[in-house]
Amino acid sequence: MCGITGIFDTRExxxxxxxxxxxxxxxxxxxxxxxxxxxxxxxxxxxxxxLSIIDLSSGQQPLFNENGSVVVTYNGEIYNFPELTEELKAAGHQFRTHCDTEVIVHAWEQWGEACVKRFRGMFAFAVWDRNVDTLFIARDRLGIKPVYYAIRPDGILTFASELKALMADPDLPRALDPQAVDDYFAYGYVPEPRTIYDAVHKLPPGHTLSIHRGLRVPEPRIYWDVPFRDTGPMSEAEAMEGLEERLREAVRVRLVAEVPLGAFLSGGVDSSAVVAMMAGLSSDPVKTCSIAFSDPAYDESAHAAQVAQRFGTSHQVRQVDPDDFGLLDRLAELYDEPYADSSALPTYRVCELAREQVTVALSGDGGDETLAGYRRYRFHMQEERLRSMMPLGLRRPLFGAMAHLYPKADWAPRMFRAKATFQALARDAVQGYFNNNAIIRDEQRQRLYSESFRRSLQGYHPVEVLRYHAQRSPTDHPLSLVQYLDMKTYLPGDILTKVDRASMAHALEVRVPILDHPLVEWISGLSPDMKLKGGEGKYIFKKAMEPHLPQDILYRRKQGFAVPLAQWFRGPLKQRLQETILGDRLRDSGIFDMNTLQHLVDAHVSGQRDYSAPLWSLFMFEAFLRRNEGVG
Structure with missing residues (x-):
C-alpha cells in the first residue's frame, strides 16, 4: 500500500x-x-x-511506459494483474517489472479510460499521458482506497491519498464548507464527494476524473455501480454453494504477497469466515490478531480465541486499557477532517498489533452492508411495513400532526414513545432511514447551531446526501435501497476510511475480500429474503458458513467494536470534556449555540441523559479545529 500525490496545471x-x-x-x-x-x-x-508488497526489487514509482510518455502514481493492489499482464504482452506491450503498477500504464495505453473496468482490486491512481495532454485519476469501485483533489483559483490541481497532503499547499483556500459541517454532525463523517473544506473534494468510489489541459475541468464520471440485478430463481443450497465458492476465490487472490500476511479476527461472523477460508487455502498456520477489553460488554476476545483454536491459527491478543483515550489527539492527526466513529480507537490498536507480525492483513469489512447484517436494517423493514399500510400523502399530515401534539418522552420505555413512532410514520423511507441513524437528529442539530450558522446553511439538509443516491439507485426494494445507500455513504465514508487511516498509520496493508467486486455484484442480485430472513441478518451467509464455524459464533448477538464513551465522559474524561466543549475554540468558531452545549454537558455528566454520541462528535470537531487553527 502506498501514498500518492501530484500537482497539475490545468491551463498551461x-x-x-x-x-x-x-x-x-x-x-x-x-x-x-x-x-x-x-x-x-x-x-x-x-x-x-x-510500501513494498509485491516485486520488492522493482516497481518503484512514478513508473513510465517504454518511451516515457505515460507515467503513473498508484496506491493499491490489482489482484488480476498476472492475467492482464499476459493479455497486454500478447497485444505487443513490453514489461520491465513483475508488479501490478506497470499493468496500469499499459492498460491505459491499450484501453484508455475503460482500463479501470478491467481491474479487480482496490486502487487509487493518476496517469499522465503526454501524447494527449491528459491527466486521468481513478478510484476503485467500492472506495477502499482514497483520493482527494482540489483546484485552486489559478487553475492548479492538486491530488493526494490524504487530505493532509493537500493542506501542505499554502495557496489552497481553507474556508470550511457549512454544508459539510452539517453533514458531519448528522452522519459522524463527511460523505463523498464533500470534504470539510469548501475547496477540496473526494473522488467518489467507482468514479474517474479525466482532465485535458486547456479545457474546462469536467465533473467526475461513474464507471461502476452496485447492480442489484436479480440473478433469477435460486435455491438456498445453490446460494450457499455459490457464496462460499466466491468468497473462497476472493480470499485466494488476496493471499499473494512477498511479505508476511495475516488477518484480523474479532470473533464476529465476517472476520471468522475470512479466517476459515484462509485456513483452508494455506498450508501454514494463519497469523491472526484481536483486541480484548476488560469490560465484558465490549469484549469479543473469547469468541476470537474459539475461532483461532478451531483453525489452529497463530493468534495474538492484546488487552486495551479500559481508559485508552490517549489517542484522542492522534485521531485528529490521522483523519484530517472531523471523524466521529469512536471505534477508530480500537481499530488503531488492532492495526498496531497486526503490524508487529505482518505487513498485510485481511479483514471482514463489508459483510454488514452487502449481506444486511446491521440491526438497523431490521428496524427499517419493520417501519416500512407500517408505512406501507397508508399512502405518504395521508400519512404525512395525519401522523405529523399527532407527533406535534404528543409530548416527547425519550426517557420512557420504547412502547410509550409514541411521538417518535408518529414521526417515523410521517416520513418517507429515505427520511426515516436518515433520522434513525443520524448521530444528532434534526431537532437537536437545529438547537446545536448558532443563528448565524443556521442562516449560512441556506435551507440545506443532510438527508439530501441520501436522496441524491436514492434517485440513482438501481433498486427500489426497501431493504436493497438502504443497503445501497450505506454502500454509497457509510461504507466508504466511515468504515473504509477508518481502516485505511488506522492501518496506514502503521504501514499495514489491509485487504477486504468481502468487497471483491464480482462477489459484491453477485450478492446484490440475491433475493433480499436471503439476506434478511425472519429477523436474521446475513441469513444465507451464516447458512453457508455452518460447516465451518460454530453456531454460537454465527448466531450470537452482534456486538460491534465500541468503546465506553458514556462512562469516560462521566469519569476520567469529565474535566477534559467540560473544558473542550465549553471552551473558547468551539465558542469562537461561531458555529454553536453555547447554551445548548452547556445543556449537553450538564445532562450527560449528571447521568440524566446519555449524550455521549453528540458529545464525542463535538469533541472530535474541536480536535480538528485545534489542529487546524485559523480555518473557518
Missing part, C-alpha cells in the same frame, strides 16, 4: 513547485516508508511513497 505548462510537491509527499511518509519517488516536468509533478 507553468513550472511545478518541486519543493511543495516534496512537502506534500513527506506528509504521507507513513503510508509508504520503504521508498519514495518524484517526477517533475513542465505543468506536471507526480510523487509517491511506497
Amino acid at each position: 505548462q507553468r513550472p511545478i513547485d518541486r519543493a511543495l510537491l516534496e512537502r506534500m509527499n513527506k506528509t504521507q511518509f507513513h503510508r509508504g516508508p520503504d521508498e519514495g519517488g518524484i517526477h517533475v516536468e513542465p505543468g506536471l509533478g507526480f510523487a509517491h511513497r511506497r
Whole structure:
C-alpha cells in the first residue's frame, strides 16, 4: 500500500513547485516508508511513497511506459494483474517489472479510460499521458482506497491519498464548507464527494476524473455501480454453494504477497469466515490478531480465541486499557477532517498489533452492508411495513400532526414513545432511514447551531446526501435501497476510511475480500429474503458458513467494536470534556449555540441523559479545529 500525490496545471505548462510537491509527499511518509519517488516536468509533478508488497526489487514509482510518455502514481493492489499482464504482452506491450503498477500504464495505453473496468482490486491512481495532454485519476469501485483533489483559483490541481497532503499547499483556500459541517454532525463523517473544506473534494468510489489541459475541468464520471440485478430463481443450497465458492476465490487472490500476511479476527461472523477460508487455502498456520477489553460488554476476545483454536491459527491478543483515550489527539492527526466513529480507537490498536507480525492483513469489512447484517436494517423493514399500510400523502399530515401534539418522552420505555413512532410514520423511507441513524437528529442539530450558522446553511439538509443516491439507485426494494445507500455513504465514508487511516498509520496493508467486486455484484442480485430472513441478518451467509464455524459464533448477538464513551465522559474524561466543549475554540468558531452545549454537558455528566454520541462528535470537531487553527 502506498501514498500518492501530484500537482497539475490545468491551463498551461507553468513550472511545478518541486519543493511543495516534496512537502506534500513527506506528509504521507507513513503510508509508504520503504521508498519514495518524484517526477517533475513542465505543468506536471507526480510523487509517491511506497510500501513494498509485491516485486520488492522493482516497481518503484512514478513508473513510465517504454518511451516515457505515460507515467503513473498508484496506491493499491490489482489482484488480476498476472492475467492482464499476459493479455497486454500478447497485444505487443513490453514489461520491465513483475508488479501490478506497470499493468496500469499499459492498460491505459491499450484501453484508455475503460482500463479501470478491467481491474479487480482496490486502487487509487493518476496517469499522465503526454501524447494527449491528459491527466486521468481513478478510484476503485467500492472506495477502499482514497483520493482527494482540489483546484485552486489559478487553475492548479492538486491530488493526494490524504487530505493532509493537500493542506501542505499554502495557496489552497481553507474556508470550511457549512454544508459539510452539517453533514458531519448528522452522519459522524463527511460523505463523498464533500470534504470539510469548501475547496477540496473526494473522488467518489467507482468514479474517474479525466482532465485535458486547456479545457474546462469536467465533473467526475461513474464507471461502476452496485447492480442489484436479480440473478433469477435460486435455491438456498445453490446460494450457499455459490457464496462460499466466491468468497473462497476472493480470499485466494488476496493471499499473494512477498511479505508476511495475516488477518484480523474479532470473533464476529465476517472476520471468522475470512479466517476459515484462509485456513483452508494455506498450508501454514494463519497469523491472526484481536483486541480484548476488560469490560465484558465490549469484549469479543473469547469468541476470537474459539475461532483461532478451531483453525489452529497463530493468534495474538492484546488487552486495551479500559481508559485508552490517549489517542484522542492522534485521531485528529490521522483523519484530517472531523471523524466521529469512536471505534477508530480500537481499530488503531488492532492495526498496531497486526503490524508487529505482518505487513498485510485481511479483514471482514463489508459483510454488514452487502449481506444486511446491521440491526438497523431490521428496524427499517419493520417501519416500512407500517408505512406501507397508508399512502405518504395521508400519512404525512395525519401522523405529523399527532407527533406535534404528543409530548416527547425519550426517557420512557420504547412502547410509550409514541411521538417518535408518529414521526417515523410521517416520513418517507429515505427520511426515516436518515433520522434513525443520524448521530444528532434534526431537532437537536437545529438547537446545536448558532443563528448565524443556521442562516449560512441556506435551507440545506443532510438527508439530501441520501436522496441524491436514492434517485440513482438501481433498486427500489426497501431493504436493497438502504443497503445501497450505506454502500454509497457509510461504507466508504466511515468504515473504509477508518481502516485505511488506522492501518496506514502503521504501514499495514489491509485487504477486504468481502468487497471483491464480482462477489459484491453477485450478492446484490440475491433475493433480499436471503439476506434478511425472519429477523436474521446475513441469513444465507451464516447458512453457508455452518460447516465451518460454530453456531454460537454465527448466531450470537452482534456486538460491534465500541468503546465506553458514556462512562469516560462521566469519569476520567469529565474535566477534559467540560473544558473542550465549553471552551473558547468551539465558542469562537461561531458555529454553536453555547447554551445548548452547556445543556449537553450538564445532562450527560449528571447521568440524566446519555449524550455521549453528540458529545464525542463535538469533541472530535474541536480536535480538528485545534489542529487546524485559523480555518473557518
